[in-house]
Amino acid sequence: MITTSKGIAPSVESASAPSRRATRTGLEVRLAARPDGLPALGDFDLAEVAVPDPAPGQVLVRNLFMSLDPGMLMLMTGESGLPMPRYEIGEVMYGDAVGEVVASGDPSLSEGDLVVHRMGWREYALAPAGAYRRVDKGAYPTPSTHLGFGLVAYVGLMDAARLRPGDTVFVSSAAGATGSMAGQIARLKGAARVIGSAGSPAKVAHLTGKLGFDAAFDYHDGPVADWLREAAPDGIDVYFDNVGGEQLRAAIEVMNVHGRIAVCGALNRQRTARPDDGPGDLLAVLGKRLTIRGFTLGDHLERAAEFGPQFRAWLRDGAIVYEETVIDGLAEAPRTLLDLVGGAYTGKTVVRIAS
Numbered sequence: 001m002i003t004t005s006k007g008i009a010p011s012v013e014s015a016s017a018p019s020r021r022a023t024r025t026g027l028e029v030r031l032a033a034r035p036d037g038l039p040a041l042g043d044f045d046l047a048e049v050a051v052p053d054p055a056p057g058q059v060l061v062r063n064l065f066m067s068l069d070p071g072m073l074m075l076m077t078g079e080s081g082l083p084m085p086r087y088e089i090g091e092v093m094y095g096d097a098v099g100e101v102v103a104s105g106d107p108s109l110s111e112g113d114l115v116v117h118r119m120g121w122r123e124y125a126l127a128p129a130g131a132y133r134r135v136d137k138g139a140y141p142t143p144s145t146h147l148g149f150g151l152v153a154y155v156g157l158m159d160a161a162r163l164r165p166g167d168t169v170f171v172s173s174a175a176g177a178t179g180s181m182a183g184q185i186a187r188l189k190g191a192a193r194v195i196g197s198a199g200s201p202a203k204v205a206h207l208t209g210k211l212g213f214d215a216a217f218d219y220h221d222g223p224v225a226d227w228l229r230e231a232a233p234d235g236i237d238v239y240f241d242n243v244g245g246e247q248l249r250a251a252i253e254v255m256n257v258h259g260r261i262a263v264c265g266a267l268n269r270q271r272t273a274r275p276d277d278g279p280g281d282l283l284a285v286l287g288k289r290l291t292i293r294g295f296t297l298g299d300h301l302e303r304a305a306e307f308g309p310q311f312r313a314w315l316r317d318g319a320i321v322y323e324e325t326v327i328d329g330l331a332e333a334p335r336t337l338l339d340l341v342g343g344a345y346t347g348k349t350v351v352r353i354a355s
């Protein structure tokens with residue numbers, strides 16, 4: 001159950017400047033309780049707070065869209081294992097968002113500017129100007145595309161997996177935000193064969209139909225290693241791992257000598273809230289001289305400068321399909337996050353906070 005507390009408990013931002021005039025109110029989502037196991041709706045709290053005008057140096061942004069990432073579930077729990085701060089009980093959660101400047105106390109940003117930042121899970125963000133990055137309003141047909149995970153897929157392939165032309169690439173959770181980008185970008189960067197796994201027949205058809213994967217299978221349908229041997233008779237060179245668990249172990253079995261595995265995500269763990277069984281016996285890793293490399297986007301942000309123009313060109317030329325699931329209303333964000341990990345959506349899932 002989501003509880004709504006109106007007009008009480010000021011946000012962090014308003015608490016830091018209580019004397020400033022508040023001309024607006026806005027909703028925000030806080031962590032209500034630290035989940036024991038899988039998060040539930042009762043672990044979120046929706047509150048309405050006063051939103052002060054910006055002080056000198058600050059900028060007030062009305063959020064248009066926020067990004068949802070399964071990793072947020074891990075930030076709700078005690079030890080996420082992720083290289084970012086966990087959510088604290090009673091505090092607003094954070095995450096990527098794109099919004100429009102509505103009032104600026106700093107000359108670097110003006111009313112109407114479009115900005116991306118890390119203060120999702122709220123209708124209004126108020127922070128020093130340096131917390132925002134201005135983006136081109138005309139870059140994409142909708143501002144939500146700025147929240148896409150194409151760059152995540154790109155650095156996973158290029159930096160962690162060191163993709164080479166002619167590689168056979170396997171992507172798990174391939175119909176999702178990161179996976180759908182990884183499969184298509186692998187092809188655009190020269191992969192000879194791209195294989196994807198997903199959790200339903202409809203998603204599998206989508207992969208080989210609209211997204212142009214060479215082969216795809218439903219990971220629920222029998223041993224993953226058997227599917228991989230059939231889909232990749234010459235073995236796998238690169239595995240883009242969003243999942244862990246059985247799919248990681250199966251990929252190791254079917255990898256070629258000097259194969260490279262980019263560990264992007266941990267959906268197996270995120271869906272069950274239990275530790276993953278891991279890659280299993282490492283003898284195959286030794287014997288085949290495999291590389292298993294975890295990565296996070298934050299270590300590779302310099303790639304944005306080369307990726308942005310390429311991505312926009314691919315979109316313009318119809319070379320890449322970019323898909324979103326858009327859910328309306330900040331109040332729906334907690335349920336949407338839980339449904340996301342349950343497999344409800346395809347493409348990138350965003351919440352439209354305002355339009």
Ligand SMILES: NC(=O)c1ccc[n+]([C@@H]2O[C@H](COP(=O)([O-])OP(=O)(O)OC[C@H]3O[C@@H](n4cnc5c(N)ncnc54)[C@H](OP(=O)(O)O)[C@@H]3O)[C@@H](O)[C@H]2O)c1
Pocket residue numbers: 068069070071072149152172173174175176177178179197198199200203219242243245263264265266267268269270271295296297298340341342343344345346347348349
């Ligand atoms: N390294 C980084 O910098 C970085 C950045 C962003 C995201 N990530 C991580 O990358 C992963 C993918 O994120 P995303 O936003 O692209 O999610 P996503 O794939 O769009 O959505 C989650 C999907 O997970 C699938 N799923 C859940 N449990 C599964 C399991 N045990 N095995 C296979 N699929 C499962 C579900 O689809 P099915 O119907 O197919 O089961 C669901 O559609 C997450 O772990 C996320 O935290 C990492």
